[in-house]
Amino acid sequence: MRSHMDVKPYECEDGGYKCSKMSNLIKHIGIHSADKIYKCKECGLTYLDKSELITHAKACSTEKPLGSEEHCYKFVPSTLNKYEIRNPTGEVPYESEECGHKFAQRSDLNTHLRTHTGEKPFECKECGHKFAQRSDLNTHLRTHTGEKPFECKECGHKFAQRSDLNTHLRTHTGEKPFECKECGHKFAQRSVLKQHIRAHTGEKPFECKECGHKFARKYALKLHMRTHTGEKPFECEECGHRFSIKSVFNIHMRTHTGEKPFECKECGHKFARKDNFKLHMRTHGREAV
Structure with missing residues (x-):
């Protein structure tokens, strides 16, 4: 109980x-x-x-x-007054017949039922996108208006969602409230913790429908899909070369700028690529950090 x-x-x-x-x-x-x-x-x-x-x-x-x-x-x-006081008795009398989940308010049950029916009654008049909850529509509308009402008092950065501001504030406070019970590693974001836990469980929930390859992270699947579609969204303005992965594009740009951000503290040698820097460090008998 x-x-x-x-x-x-x-x-x-x-x-x-x-x-x-x-x-x-x-x-x-x-x-x-x-x-x-x-x-x-x-x-x-x-x-x-x-x-x-x-x-x-x-x-x-x-x-x-x-x-x-x-x-x-x-x-x-x-x-x-704008904060809804949700059933102070603690009772949860409204039950979903589909899954048995219980709610304190009928409105919460009605919102939940849309996860079963797929109903999305709130439509964006700008792009036609539909949502199950009005609050999600209101948040989405900011992608059209550019409104960012939540401002960080530390650095002035603005956000469309309060949750994004709360996450950002941890970059100032250093707070990492989400801890992995397996290894004790801590994270500032719950989503990053979930990704990390897959390193322990081996879970790979994101599957490519083209070839069946599975990935632990949704972004990794997105990058993989470009091997099927041929999409290369990152174009070099200097030479027109295109890339499917931004990190590879960034490395390429250094061939034009001459930037070499990886410096050996032993001898001062600099490198444009981290992998070459790591190989070099082994000549000193050390592993690159």
Whole structure:
């Protein structure tokens, strides 16, 4: 049986954070709204509007114990209105007849059912692409408008999706929250961890329909497909030579620029290609890092 702590009915729609108590959700949302400035000294709730704080403060000390669900329900700031509080009782009464998966809200069940029916009711008027969820359509529309509303305060880089911003922020913090249980290696992105785990399991889920060759990474399959299609999307503007792989194209460009980025620290010799650099290092009795 699941414990009460396993049930996490409160969800932040901006970051995907889930928790078992509304008080924890309120604290978390402060991450997205760093400009809140009016704070209750009794319980720590923060407000953008001073009048809201005054109304809250008058009754705060006479209400339910601080941090209790009853207290939080009554004094949730209006800035939280856009966050959907998902079934605070923890009940999941809506069940999919197809797979048995259960949901706290009927709307979540309806969205899930589209994974079985294949229904995609939300269509992009620009290109005709269809989506099962409105939120996915809204995200897609930014590929047409170029809108990037999520900005990194460290470097000013902008992103179309908050999840992409959150991933990017780890390049500044160095955070690597996704750990491989097999070898302890840590990663900044869950998708990269999944790819890494295939090195342990040997799983190769991406199969070429032309020849049956299988790959652990989707990108590797994409590159392989060019051997069948003959596609060479990377063209050298200097000589017109075309390449199917960008890394090979980059190496070729060095024949024009003269760039040699791989330098031997033993003798100062420089190389345009890493493989030649590695061969050279063996003459010194060392392996290239």
